[in-house]
Amino acid sequence: MTIPSITAQDILDQAESLRPQLKEGFRDEIVKSLYSEAARISGRAVHQVGNTKWDFDQKIDRLVTSPWTGLPIMLLLLAGVFWVTIVFANIPSQMIATALFWIEDQAANLFTSIGAPWWLTGFIWHGVYRGLAWVIAVMLPPMAIFFPIFTILEDLGYLPRVAFNLDWLFKRAGAHGKQALSMAMGFGCNAAGVISTRVIDSPRERLIAILTNNFVPCNGRFPTLIMLATVFVAASFSPTVSSFIAAGAVLAVVLIGVFFTLLMSWILSRTVLKGEASAFTLELPPYRKPNFSRILYTSLIDRTIFVLWRAIKTAAPAGALIWILANININGVSLAREIANFLNPFGLLLGLDGVIMLAYIIAIPANEIVVPTMMMVYSGVGMMTEITGFGEIRALLIDGNGWTMLTAINLMLFSLLHNPCGTTIWTIYKETKSTKWTVLSVVITLGTAFLVTFITASIARLLGWV
Amino acid sequence: MDHLFPIIFWSSAVLLLLLLIFFPRRGMLARFKEYRQARQREQLEDTLKYLFGGQQSGHTLSAAELAASLQQPVARTVDLLKRMETQQLIENQEGNYRLTHSGEKSALHVVRAHRLWERYLADEALMPLENVHSMAHRREHGMTVAQVNALDAALGHPLQDPHGDPIPNASGNFRPHDQGSPLPQWQEGKIVKIVHLEDEPPLAFAQILAAGLQVGQVMRVMESNATRLVLTDGQDEFTLAPQVAANVFVSERSETAIVDEDVIPLGELADNQKAEIVRLDDQCMGFTRRRFLDLGFTPGTEIFPELQNSFGDPRAYRLRGTLIALRKEQAAQILVRPQLYQ
Structure with missing residues (x-):
């Protein structure tokens, strides 16, 4: 008895001959049957008693997406997050700075007393160590407060509602509502924001989200904004309201960033990334009670420590570099100067x-x-200045180095708009696999920063404000 | 020692230059060769495609006509055609060229690659329809049979490209399809289904798209005369110039095929009005359709608009216990039947 041998080709031919007999919607039928099978199983296994939770969700949803309350709630929440960060970060920041700079003093004295050469003491303690101390003092407290609060909003399921509320704006700019989600992620870290654009389905709108993500100030830039808002903008107000003014100033900067995000999205979608907005689906998950212990863990260990460690790795070499630049003198002027x-x-x-x-x-x-680099160059030449409070920073910048309100405002704008950091640039390259888009992401941000600061400076000078 | 320095400098400079030019695979010469080969292959494939297209509509092409299509001098085109003759891809018949059997096979391969690319760009890359043709034209070249087969399988063996042209299968056969005839040939009052939109010339195609016509739409011819052509799908009216309408190919449908009266697009459903999904629009293909199905937008599912945005768009719909927001454009692709009592 012989068994007819069937080759792979026979099977493929058979499939090819049967294919025309398929009805057009057979894929729909497959999915439909999968869903009805799933519904049958869940109907047998899951028993729902009432739906009070659902009603509650609906009430909240109506509140946070209604025309009258939706946007104000969003702005208030954002301002609230900034205010809490500013108020609660201020004192720990000063305490950490005092402690770390005290250690610097003691260690430097110790080195001098045991007869170490001046350049060794300077390089290690006034260079590498001071860079580290600055970064920790400036960054750690705001991060440790900002990240957990933001993670709570994320876990609650509030962020998709923001995307839902703002989609009409993004649609007009030719972008995707989910860009609001990647922007929210960008508050933490722009590299993470760029990666999170993967939730956007269509490639064109995803690219827009990648190229504009840097207009959201990340956590590395927040301390700069907070310091400037506190030292310059809020300083002239009475202490009771100054923290609100500072939070308002930071919020204003963020809104300017949102404005530039939309503007750049609009320009991109009408020039290099021409096309109609396509493919939009957005799931609004039910609200969930945040798991606080997990939030503390993920935001402190995964995010804060991770970002801080990254900052430290770059701060130590930067501190060393600045010290060297500040202490190599040519004709009595330091190289840094x-x-x-x-x-x-x-x-x-x-x-x-x-x-x-x-x-x-x-x-x-x-x-x-x-900020640490600036402070070290301003104060680093000659005898070191000890800076522990915002008042001293103000004195150093205004009296010592001729800063004006224009300098502070333009520095805030520049910090908001300038090119992405090295990590983000590398992430953009990895996500787009294209040198062209990576270069463009730097060119458009840096170009915007130069243009905007140039315009504000020119206007301020023409009107005689400075 | 001093006189040695220029010698070392110049000899190393010359060596570097030579390496830059002649380095295998990465040198400028190798890069240029590679580029020229790719370019030649592209022109050969385009020639096959043009000849195939001519033969489909029943005529052969001369060297001059091909040169015009390829946008290059006649002399160079003749060189190319001679090369193709020696490869036995084409044969010369009194100055006009036609494909040999093996030429036809190669041409089908290119046509298949082109139409599959169009399908991919339209459905998966979500590229606007008017850009699809030119991008597919760039992407179709230098693909192996295995690559084209892989693309075909990844797209789920589609039968037609986005313009309604049939896609040949792996053995080079066209599956049976409805070619239709140009719209101006149809009388007023006929019910027709759009089966093909001609994408050349691009200007006419852009006008068809701007008018809002899509392959698969079922329409009634309301008015057809020398100045204009008016179609209706029961809700909207579409007006075309006769020259443009000649690029729209339709076939007849019976009266019953026109859209049911009580079926409306999801986007037009009143707030909080319960409805049942009837089907997804035929033109919603590939990625978007899969995403809808994955989210549970399957026929028979109960759905209702639950959350309105402050600015009317997007709207969030409740289905299968989840809340999903869609923009107007997406909601227009889902057809529902409102439930009269709740």
Whole structure:
């Protein structure tokens, strides 16, 4: 007896001959039967008693998405998060700074007393260590407060409602409502924000979200904004309201960022990324009670420590570099000053100065170290200045280095709009697999930053405000 | 020692330059060769496609006509055609060219790649329909049979490209399909289904798309004369110039095929009005259709609009216990039957 042998080709031929007999909607039928089978199983296994939870969800949904209350609630929540961060980060920041700089003093004295050469003491304690101390003091408290609060909002299921509320804006800009989710992620870290654009279905709108994510200030830039808002904008108000003014100023900066995100999305979707908005589905999950212990763990360990560690890794070499630049003297002028002076005309054109430009160049790997770098260049030459409070920062910047309100405002704008940090640029490259889009992401942000600060500086000077 | 330095410098500079030009695979010369080969292959494949297209409509092409299609001088086109003759892809018949059997096979391969790419770009990459043709034209070249088969399988063996042209299967056969005839040939009052939209010339195609016509729509011819053509789908009216309408191919449908009176797009459902999903629009294919089905938008499911956005769009719908927001454009692709009593 012979068994007819069947080759793989026979089967493929058979499939090919049967294929025309399939009805057009057979895929729909398959999914339909899967769903009815799933419904049958769940109907047998799950018993629902009443639906009080559902009614409650509906009430909240009506509140947070209604025309009158939706947007105000969103803005209030955002302002609230900033206010809590500013108020509660202030004191721990000063305490950490005092403690860490006290250690610097003691250690430097110890080194001097045992006869270590001045350059060794300077390099290790006034360079590497001071860079680290600055980053920890400036970044740790705001992060440790901001991340958990934000994770709670995330866990509650509130963020998709924000996307739902704002979609009409994004639609007009030719973008996707879920861009609001990747922007929210960008508050934590722009690299994470870029990765989170994967939730956007259509490639065109995803690319828009990637290219504009940097207009959301990340946690590395928040301390800069908070410091400037506190030291400059809020300082002239009475202490009782100053924290609200500072939070309002940070919120204003964030809203300017949102404005530029939408503007750039609009420009992109009408030029290089032409096309109609396509494919939009957004799931609004039921509200869930946040798991607080897990939130504390993930936001403190996964996020805060992770981001801080990244900042420390770049802060130590940056501190060393600055110390070297500040202590190599050519004709009695330090190299750092030399470079800053060289960059100064360009900086002044943008309403900033050479030191700020230098700080931004050194801070390309990680934006967290902008303020520390600036402070170290301003104070690093000669005898060190001990800076523990916002009052001293104000004195150093205004009296010592000629800062004005314009410098502060333009620095906030520049910090908001300038190019993504090294990690984010690398992430954009990995996500788009394209040098073209990576370069464009830097060009459009840096271009916007230069243009906007140049315009505000010119207007302020023309009107004689500075 | 001093006189040695220029010698070392210049010899190493020359060596570097030579490496830059002649380095295998990465040198400029190799890159240029690669580019030229790819370019030649592209033109050969395009020639096959044009000849195939001509033969489908029943005529052969001359060297001059092909040169015009390829946008290159006649002399170079003749060179190309001679090469193709020696490869036995085409044969010369009194100055006009036609495909040989093996030429036809290669042409079908290119046509298949082109139409599959169009399907992919329209359904999966969600590219606007008017850009699909030119992008597919760039992507279709240099693909192996195995690659085209893989693309076919990944797309679920589609039968037609987004313009309604049939896609040949792996053995080079077209599956039976309805070719239809140009719209101006149909009388007023006929019920027709759009089976094919001609994508050349692009200007006419853009006008068809701008008018809102899609393959698969069922329409009634309301008015057909020398100045204009008016169609209706029962809700909206579509007006076309006769020259443009000649690029729309339709076939007859019986009266009953036109959309049921009580079926409306989900987007037009009143707030909190319960409805049952009847079907997804035929034109909603590929990624978008899969996503809808994955989310549970299957025929027979109960659905109702639960949350309205402050600005009317998007709207969130409750189905299978979950809440899903859709924009107007997406909601228009889901057809529902409102339930009269709740």
